[in-house]
């Protein structure tokens with residue numbers, strides 16, 4: 001049999017943008033993928049999420065056909081309904097009553113058409129995107145400094161750098177392939193240094209020479225302090241600054257006012273003075289320095305200023321756009337950069353222009369030949385959902401994002417959408433917390449079906465290619481948008497035969513807008529033939545006739561995109577500290593760690609800073625990674641991480657539940673003691689939502705305080721109250737079907753396993769016999785009761801085959817579930833299986849503990865015993881057990897286990 005050829009495409013997850021080789025196997029699935037050795041982002045590497053892509057496809061749980069008001073309909077009917085209803089809203093309330101909420105997971109072609117339809121033809125400025133929640137602060141600070149939103153460096157710089165400062169980035173988990181590249185580049189270079197700046201000890205700290213575990217929200221002091229130090233110690237690149245930048249004196253004065261010396265900085269940031277000084281010396285002495293920053297910087301009430309404080313230090317030392325030397329804001333989503341290119345943010349017009357860019361409105365309107373164009377910027381995400389709540393917005397089209405989960409104050413977002421007269425949602429899957437509120441649902445093609453381009457963190461355009469036929473009636477997002485454009489009467493403006501045609505138009509527009517000052521220019525691709533588009537190989541913009549092969553770095557010559565060509569320092573004024581984080585009363589007070597005294601000093605015992613972020617093996621709201629049982633092995637349930645001293649103070653043990661209250665919502669999470677947490681601060685992952693758990697949607701407790709310049713919410717620094725929650729029973733149900741009555745439980749959470757699903761529940765009254773039968777979906781055939789310690793075991797068997805298992809305990813002590821899950825795969829249960837089931841301990845099956853290495857399925861207990869037998873390094877363990885030898889994502893954890901064992905042995 002002839003195998004279909006493997007196709008080169010791009011991973012749909014993080015902003016690293018790895019090249020993937022994928023091959024169809026049959027009509028609905030692909031073979032396990034491999035990394036594309038020729039792709040310059042990854043050179044063949046993949047992380048565990050990328051390597052599991054094949055497991056996330058298939059037509060189960062996919063949205064298969066359009067729906068209007070709960071009824072399955074054909075595309076014509078759905079598109080007509082959208083066109084008619086949007087036209088009605090527009091006629092009755094004006095164009096500004098219509099909003100689009102887009103996503104960095106759209107392809108550039110989708111994004112371009114959405115922006116054009118909304119701004120140019122419906123005439124609404126209210127187009128924003130989940131990238132507002134992600135890197136809008138980084139965009140704002142780049143524009144301040146360089147005059148355009150341009151990432152000056154490239155991935156190679158992370159390898160070339162002699163000093164790498166990772167700020168608010170858990171690179172090991174969230175940009176794993178870059179982390180692997182960073183790590184590999186350090187081998188044999190003892191003088192290369194890595195500094196991690198994060199209030200949590202994360203997996204990324206594994207490679208850190210120095211971890212600055214600072215008080216949250218104090219980064220601007222740290223970098224202002226660095227600028228003062230550079231100025232005071234003569235480390236400023238005087239000539240470069242003289243010729244190529246402006247505003248340094250004022251910026252240095254502002255820095256000195258707030259952070260005059262390492263001693264004051266150490267005090268505000270709660271760091272050791274010697275560590276602060278060590279960082280400053282290294283920075284001052286190392287020409288090849290890259291500062292890589294992410295959500296720990298962006299998601300703050302002063303995210304833009306924090307970005308500026310970092311960039312100021314790079315300007316002062318002339319380290320911009322040079323090999324191994326740049327301030328590098330890394331993007332999160334696969335096409336966050338593409339959204340910036342098309343102008344998908346509310347303050348942008350199109351391409352790299354804003355409403356304020358002189359000449360931009362005329363240029364774009366002429367290019368689109370559009371009947372109208374808004375005069376001024378539209379509403380940013382948080383304002384936009386406020387306007388939905390108030391009724392100012394009457395219709396919203398949400399594409400490729402799940403705001404009921406991912407927005408701050410998510411309960412209000414949910415209520416707002418529930419009351420909005422017209423909610424259109426385009427998604428690939430059949431249920432999300434947002435889709436469940438839609439009047440009109442449109443089935444979108446997902447990764448492996450859709451076809452277009454994305455741009456990664458280093459400005460590299462790559463193709464995502466269609467490999468499989470569409471599931472059901474699903475269609476590309478650009479197509480649905482263009483159809484609505486045509487039905488509104490704009491036939492020629494939306495007459496695209498294929499994504500290549502959209503791409504050419506986008507490239508042609510960049511040729512116009514770049515003349516107005518934007519940094520984005522792919523004019524050389526404006527005439528690409530369909531075939532050349534199909535074959536397009538990865539390229540970094542600008543791609544111009546002068547540089548047809550693209551451009552790795554920008555601004556290295558010291559010419560910027562400001563009117564005078566000089567970069568601009570931005571003075572970062574901060575509340576002057578007085579023996580601790582200073583008072584800074586304002587409307588964002590609640591989310592500003594600086595405006596509060598340090599926790600523990602005066603705050604109430606249950607009051608904590610609430611930090612949120614990502615886990616290694618899940619992607620956002622888990623609509624895709626949640627489909628792969630392998631990706632659940634690293635973490636099977638949400639949790640709240642708390643410093644052991646705080647947990648003791650609160651009197652909660654590991655595995656017990658806590659209630660977390662804030663904004664309009666409450667969470668019930670399982671406590672995890674974590675020595676990597678600072679006291680007074682807790683952390684929860686962002687991934688869980690109503691599809692997976694009862695009360696774990698973290699957005700519900702986060703207040704919608706935003707950075708005033710960028711509008712980006714402060715997701716990392718909410719304030720919450722925490723109290724222990726007592727329950728009378730814990731249960732684990734293994735069953736394919738959702739049991740009834742989950743809402744009445746104090747807690748529930750669902751985990752897909754290979755053969756069935758696990759439902760963990762807890763509550764006040766252990767189920768009686770009827771309750772047991774309801775949970776199991778019928779009366780049990782096997783049961784075991786131990787009245788003394790409250791242990792109960794039930795199983796339902798039909799025709800010899802296991803259907804459901806229920807285990808009830810007073811405390812959260814359950815056996816590992818893998819062997820039980822395996823029994824669900826057996827055609828017939830034998831006598832031995834039945835006995836083991838009731839004892840709930842597998843006869844002859846070893847419990848290897850939580851899976852650490854997902855690639856080779858190596859559990860923690862196996863690793864610990866191998867360490868006990870003398871494997872004293874990750875390499876030795878890899879040799880013996882293979883763990884960590886494929887994608888390497890688990891190496892930080894393996895190393896931590898080794899260190900823990902060695903520490904406890906000495």
Ligand SMILES: Nc1nc2c(c(=O)[nH]1)N[C@H]1C(S)=C(S)[C@@H](COP(=O)(O)OP(=O)(O)OC[C@H]3O[C@@H](n4cnc5c(=O)[nH]c(N)nc54)[C@H](O)[C@@H]3O)O[C@H]1N2
Nearest residue numbers: 168169170174216217294295296332613614616619620716
């Ligand atoms: N596995 C996985 N990878 C992903 C994603 C995913 O969902 N899963 N999502 C992608 C997306 S869209 C994004 S935006 C990126 C995000 O990538 P990251 O920015 O690395 O992700 P986070 O885990 O949100 O936050 C990073 C760190 O900021 C720290 N932090 C909190 N407050 C502060 C502070 O005040 N100062 C400093 N210096 N640090 C602080 C947190 O403790 C956390 O460790 O990841 C991308 N990659």
Ligand SMILES: Nc1nc2c(c(=O)[nH]1)N[C@H]1C(S)=C(S)[C@@H](COP(=O)(O)OP(=O)(O)OC[C@H]3O[C@@H](n4cnc5c(=O)[nH]c(N)nc54)[C@H](O)[C@@H]3O)O[C@H]1N2
Nearest residue numbers: 130133134400401402406426427428444612620621623715
């Ligand atoms: N508390 C807290 N909240 C956060 C963050 C945080 O750190 N803390 N981080 C924020 C950040 S940085 C981000 S990026 C957001 C992410 O948050 P979201 O964007 O809300 O999360 P996703 O789960 O990625 O949502 C993408 C949706 O699009 C669907 N989808 C995938 N591909 C396509 C497609 O091609 N077309 C269509 N129409 N649909 C598609 C998926 O099934 C999924 O439902 O969360 C933000 N919210």
Ligand code: SF4
Nearest residue numbers: 011013014018047050
């Ligand atoms: S590092 Fe990011 S882009 Fe690369 S395989 Fe992993 S998730 Fe995909």
Ligand SMILES: [Mo]
Nearest residue numbers: 133134332333
């Ligand atoms: Mo993001």
